[in-house]
Amino acid sequence: MGLRFQQLKKLWLLYLFLLFFAFFMFAISINLYVASIQTADSELRHPKPPPKRRSLWPHKSIVAHYIGKGDIFGNMTADDYNINQFKPVPGEGADGRPVVVPPRDRFRMQRFFRLNSFNLLASDRIPLNRTLKDYRTPECRDKKYDSGLPSTSVIIVFHNEAWSVLLRTITSVINRSPRHLLKEIILVDDASERSYLKRQLESYIRVLTVPTRIYRMKKRSGLVPARLLGAEHARGDVLTFLDAHCECSRGWLEPLLARIKEARNVVICPVIDIISDDNFSYTKTFENHWGGFNWQLSFRWFSSERKRQTTEITAKDSTAPIATPGMAGGLFAIDRNYFYEMGSYDSNMRVWGGENVEMSFRIWQCGGRVEISPCSHVGHVFRSSTPYTFPGGMSEVLTDNLARAATVWMDDWQYFVMLYTSGLSLSVKDKVNVTERVALREKLQCKSFAWYLENIWPEHFFPAPDRFFGKIIWLDGETECAQAYSKHMKNLPGRALSREWKRAFEEIESKSEEFMSLIDLERDKCLRPLKEVAPRSSLQPVTVGDCTSHAQTMDMFVITPKGQIMTNDNICLAYRPPKQGVIKLLKNRNATTSNVMLTQCAGDASQLWNYDMDTQQISHRDTKLCLTLKAATNARLQKQEKVVLCMQCDFKDITQKWGFIPLPWRL
Numbered sequence: 236m237g238l239r240f241q242q243l244k245k246l247w248l249l250y251l252f253l254l255f256f257a258f259f260m261f262a263i264s265i266n267l268y269v270a271s272i273q274t275a276d277s278e279l280r281h282p283k284p285p286p287k288r289r290s291l292w293p294h295k296s297i298v299a300h301y302i303g304k305g306d307i308f309g310n311m312t313a314d315d316y317n318i319n320q321f322k323p324v325p326g327e328g329a330d331g332r333p334v335v336v337p338p339r340d341r342f343r344m345q346r347f348f349r350l351n352s353f354n355l356l357a358s359d360r361i362p363l364n365r366t367l368k369d370y371r372t373p374e375c376r377d378k379k380y381d382s383g384l385p386s387t388s389v390i391i392v393f394h395n396e397a398w399s400v401l402l403r404t405i406t407s408v409i410n411r412s413p414r415h416l417l418k419e420i421i422l423v424d425d426a427s428e429r430s431y432l433k434r435q436l437e438s439y440i441r442v443l444t445v446p447t448r449i450y451r452m453k454k455r456s457g458l459v460p461a462r463l464l465g466a467e468h469a470r471g472d473v474l475t476f477l478d479a480h481c482e483c484s485r486g487w488l489e490p491l492l493a494r495i496k497e498a499r500n501v502v503i504c505p506v507i508d509i510i511s512d513d514n515f516s517y518t519k520t521f522e523n524h525w526g527g528f529n530w531q532l533s534f535r536w537f538s539s540e541r542k543r544q545t546t547e548i549t550a551k552d553s554t555a556p557i558a559t560p561g562m563a564g565g566l567f568a569i570d571r572n573y574f575y576e577m578g579s580y581d582s583n584m585r586v587w588g589g590e591n592v593e594m595s596f597r598i599w600q601c602g603g604r605v606e607i608s609p610c611s612h613v614g615h616v617f618r619s620s621t622p623y624t625f626p627g628g629m630s631e632v633l634t635d636n637l638a639r640a641a642t643v644w645m646d647d648w649q650y651f652v653m654l655y656t657s658g659l660s661l662s663v664k665d666k667v668n669v670t671e672r673v674a675l676r677e678k679l680q681c682k683s684f685a686w687y688l689e690n691i692w693p694e695h696f697f698p699a700p701d702r703f704f705g706k707i708i709w710l711d712g713e714t715e716c717a718q719a720y721s722k723h724m725k726n727l728p729g730r731a732l733s734r735e736w737k738r739a740f741e742e743i744e745s746k747s748e749e750f751m752s753l754i755d756l757e758r759d760k761c762l763r764p765l766k767e768v769a770p771r772s773s774l775q776p777v778t779v780g781d782c783t784s785h786a787q788t789m790d791m792f793v794i795t796p797k798g799q800i801m802t803n804d805n806i807c808l809a810y811r812p813p814k815q816g817v818i819k820l821l822k823n824r825n826a827t828t829s830n831v832m833l834t835q836c837a838g839d840a841s842q843l844w845n846y847d848m849d850t851q852q853i854s855h856r857d858t859k860l861c862l863t864l865k866a867a868t869n870a871r872l873q874k875q876e877k878v879v880l881c882m883q884c885d886f887k888d889i890t891q892k893w894g895f896i897p898l899p900w901r902l
Contacts, residue, residue, distance in 0.1 A: 315350070317430040321359045321399045328361035330368050331517025331614075336360070351397045352618040353480075353512035358399045361515060363406040367614075369485045370508065370519045374553050375610035376486070384492040386418040387568065388471030392461040393479035394425040396432070400480045400616065402439070407483040409445050416488060418471035420447040423464055426455040457586030463579060466571070475568040480616040482510060482517065490610040491568040494556055499570040500603040502594070504562050505611035512618045522609035525559035527692060530788060530803045531656045532592050532637050534563050537805055537835075556606035560599070560692040564591025566613055577601060578675045581639060583668075589636030596644035599691050601681040638663040643672045646684040647901035651698055654900065655788060694838065696793055696801040698900045703740050703794040707762040708754075709779050709864055710851055710892035716753035720894040724848050736796050739846050739895070747897040754782055754896060762879065762893075763790040764833055774811060776829035777879040779864060782896075791898065798843040798856060799836065807836035808844065810855045810881055829878045831862065846893075850886040853893050864890040 328334045334357040336344045344356040369376065389408050393401055405420060422440070424432065440447040450464055466474055473495055475488075487505055494503045509518045524538045577597060584590050598605050637656075641649040642664050653661050688695050698704035710717040723746055743750070760779035783790055792808075793801045800808040811832045836842065843856040853862040860881035885891060 315347070319398045319431040319435070320347075320355070323362040323399075324360045325362065327365075328357075328515055329366050331365075333511065333514035333516035334358075334360050335514075351395075351400070352620050353397075353400075353616055354514060355397055355399075357513075357515045358397060358403075361399065361403065363399070363403050364410055365403070365482075367407075367482065367484050367517055370612040371484075371486055371610055372522065372553065375490070378490075378554050378610060380489045380493045381496065384416055384489065384496055385472035385570075386416055387473040387475045387488070387492060388419050388421055388465075388469035388571075389417065389475045389477060390421045390423065390462060390465035390469060391477050391479050392423045392425055392458055392465065393427065393432070394455070395427045395429050396479045398431050398436075401432075401436075404477065404479055404481045404483075405440075405443070405447070407481070408477070409443065411483045411485055412488045414445070416492060417445055419469070420445055421465045421469060422447065422449045423461040424449060424451040425457065425461045426452050455586075457584075459580045459582065459584045459590050463582060466574065466579065469571060472571060473568050474571050474574055476566065477613070478565040478615060480510075481566065482614040484508070484612040484614065487611045487613050490554075490608040494606065494608060495568060495570050498604070499573050501556075502562065502567055502569045502598050502603060502605045503556065503611075504559070504567045504605070504607045505613040506607060506609060507563060507566060508612050508614040510614040510616045512616055515616075517614050519612065522553075523557065525557055525607060526561040526563060527559075527695070527805070528561050528592060528595075529805075530652065530697070532589070532641065532652060534561060534591060535804060554610050556608050558691070559605050559607050560687075560695075561595040562591055562605050562607075564594065565615065573603075577603065577679070578672070581643075581672055584636045584639060585632050588633040589640050592637065593640035593644065596640065596684070596687065597676075597681070600644060600684070600687050601676070601679040634663050635667060638667050639669055639672070642667060643669050643676060644681075644684060648684050648688075648697060650902050651900040655791070694836070696803065696805050696836065698793055701737070701740075701796055703736070703743065703895055703897060704791070704900050705895060705897040706754075706782055706790050707792055707800075707853075708782065708894045708896050709760045709762070710889075710894045711760070712889055712892070714753075714755050714758050716750060716755060716759050716896070717892075717894065719753050720750060720896075721851060721892070724851055724894075727848060734845050734847055736794060736798055736846060739848055740794075740796075742848065743895050743897055747899075750894075750896050751898070757781065761790040761896075762792070765829075765876070765878065774832040774834045777808065777831050777833060778877050779879070794895075798845060799838070800842075800844055801836060802833070805836045806833050807842045808832075809834050809837075809842045810858060810860070811841065812881075830881050831879050851892045851894060852884060852886065854884060855881050860884065861888075861891045862893060863888065 334354075336354070336356050340356055344354060347355045389412075391401075391404060405422075408417070408420060420440075420443075422436075437449060440449065448468070450468060452461055452464065462476060473492055475491065477483075491503045491505065494501055506520060506522055506524075508520050510516070511518070521538060524536050526534055526536055529535050580590055581593050584593070595605055638653070641652045645652065649664070650661070653664060685699075688697060688699065708716065708720070710721055712718065712721070724742070727742060759782045761782040762777060763780045765776040765778045780790065788803050791802065795801065809832050810830060811834070812830045840857045845854045845856050846852070847854065854860060855862075858881065861884035863880050863882040864877055865880050865882070866875050866877055882891075
């Protein structure tokens with residue numbers, strides 16, 4: 236009996252110990268959780284203010300992808316897709332400030348982010364008529380406009396758009412547009428499936444103070460057919476197209492209409508400010524930016540200085556519109572009659588993508604203008620991805636659309652795009668029927684693409700007849716290609732007397748087929764960015780790597796007659812000396828830092844180079860230093876890697892020998 240009692244006593248003591256230990260660990264967990272919430276609340280109550288301005292460039296690329304179900308946030312149900320969770324909190328997001336979602340809703344916030352590829356819970360906390368600051372410059376605020384401006388129909392296409400975002404777009408148009416200028420709002424539903432976008436939306440727009448109508452596509456057709464449907468029913472003098480996730484700021488409309496009244500052949504765009512997809516903060520962007528297209532015909536923003544109006548009166552007017560070679564395509568205004576005279580849209584373009592490329596080329600080449608008004612600001616929700624699927628597949632739709640634009644408007648440059656753009660090929664060109672659009676170009680007596688590049692976008696980074704296009708190869712003296720190149724250059728008469736790029740281009744072109752046939756993809760090394768992807772927003776060192784096949788753009792360059800070495804996305808080779816302190820530190824460690832970078836083209840002296848055909852050296856024009864291939868220590872990775880530097884020229888140094896291998900870019 237005594238032994239059994241002792242055993243029971245030990246068991247009870249063990250049980251009590253385990254119970255106490257479990258309670259102790261639970262208490263610690265609760266305290267840690269509460270502390271984390273308090274910290275998060277503190278951070279969220281006092282968030283870092285967003286920058287006052289932010290450049291639109293680099294703009295996030297938007298690619299479509301399928302949103303799968305069944306991840307850590309659980310499967311999305313029919314109720315998730317169709318429920319309208321709009322519950323505005325007074326003052327939330329006022330003046331464009333960021334929205335703070337309470338910690339208790341963080342899980343739901345991430346779960347519902349997938350529906351629209353933005354923070355739906357943040358948007359649903361913001362009132363439809365949230366206040367925004369006046370983002371115009373003092374000069375724009377003081378500008379007076381003619382009282383007889385034309386009226387406009389605002390056309391908004393949507394597909395499964397969030398209730399709060401769509402209605403905030405509509406509300407901002409109504410609240411910040413002079414009533415006598417706003418003829419109507421036309422909504423075009425591109426076969427949405429959300430239940431709240433049916434009768435609930437129709438009931439809502441009936442009580443609006445501006446006539447608003449909805450037209451519905453019978454099946455998912457995409458942006459172009461939907462906008463054409465809206466334009467067909469528009470009655471305003473001007474068509475103003477907006478995306479369904481925008482917010483118009485004060486004074487946005489008058490500058491657009493005033494410019495069209497001055498010149499009906501102008502397609503005018505607002506400055507597109509940034510609405511965060513994460514917290515819906517509104518960030519003003521710089522007025523002085525413009526748009527173009529890269530080698531893949533993807534739209535890009537650039538921020539270098541461009542001329543405004545060409546007259547002496549407006550040359551120094553900060554409120555004057557800025558000519559832009561290309562437009563983003565989501566937000567613009569155009570005279571209604573002029574829209575149809577110029578061929579409206581290519582109605583055979585499907586879903587989305589490429590229509591802005593086609594319209595930009597067409598308007599400029601056929602006698603019109605594309606401009607950005609610095610006095611008109613409209614915010615746009617920029618998403619890192621689109622939540623929508625593409626009927627027919629994103630890749631096929633986009634390549635077909637781009638092939639149509641290139642075939643009709645780009646002349647010889649269409650072959651460049653199709654030869655060196657991933658997804659496009661000459662076979663795609665053969666399957667698109669552009670007979671009607673070619674006939675339109677002939678009817679309008681439009682100019683050539685060469686004229687467009689020379690006159691509208693002279694700072695472009697595309698190949699041209701007077702430019703070199705191809706690879707920059709390191710002449711190590713060992714490969715067959717390097718030996719043939721050096722031999723050819725050394726045997727040129729008068730080679731030592733000519734350091735003009737034009738002369739070099741002529742000599743290289745005369746031997747292009749021979750040089751290309753001798754390239755050894757496994758042994759020859761070509762100039763390229765140090766990282767796998769070329770930079771678009773920051774400096775990046777330069778190295779050499781295997782000379783890749785023609786389809787790759789990382790090691791392909793364009794060289795202009797004045798000595799700019801350019802590549803895709805408006806990137807240029809530049810001399811950027813590091814600070815003296817950095818040089819001294821690295822010298823003490825027997826390391827080398829690169830002073831040659833790939834960065835945004837600016838056209839200044841740091842980006843101008845010379846070539847000596849006699850010594851095969853590329854030298855920086857101002858410093859007279861030569862491109863040199865050296866081994867450098869990567870402090871982060873603790874390894875040696877080859878980096879291109881600018882060093883004192885030595886014609887005997889094999890690491891300073893460079894050649895140019897031209898590539899065909901037109902048929």
